[in-house]
Amino acid sequence: KAGVTQTPRYLIKTRGQQVTLSCSPISGHRSVSWYQQTPGQGLQFLFEYFSETQRNKGNFPGRFSGRQFSNSRSEMNVSTLELGDSALYLCASSFLGRGYGYTFGSGTRLTVV
């Protein structure tokens, strides 16, 4: 059974640019959540999608957005990148969408220069 796939693994962007990250959940999982991990703030919840609807949103500025497609794949977008957006972005999927054994992908390492 394939795990959670995140692409790309590494990304370098310039300040002011925008970026789109992709997450393919485990087959059959309908819930996808996104987290930002930094050394200073740790793991912070960005948002969660379930059946193409955003169910919950963390405390991040509107530059951070996401969406989920009918096949449960999800994308997150960050516009007008800032240096502080450099982080490991992690996606997690779950079957029931209730935190039952959320499975994380390996993440996308974003560096903003």
Add this chain to the structure above:
Amino acid sequence: GQQLNQSPQSMFIQEGEDVSMNCTSSSIFNTWLWYKQDPGEGPVLLIALYKAGELTSNGRLTAQFGITRKDSFLNISASIPSDVGIYFCAGKTSNTGKLIFGQGTTLQVKP
């Protein structure tokens, strides 16, 4: 906002020793999860706890959901070098996927 206090922040132990770490919160959680993260990888779920008082084992790992629902601990028995990594607790309060993570415990094991 909700916060989890995880301790200790780091541990350096001898191979074969037992390890204990815990998380506490001022908020009540209805799910506690323990994850391990290796460098450059995403967290891997070790143990999930869904009921107050629940004690669950996974090999050499044992975790408990505190009776007050505000704390959880993880024990690792007879540590081995591959136990090295960062261990995170995570709590959840609702039927959505928002996990609140602790700051992590960095474990180093000396052979």
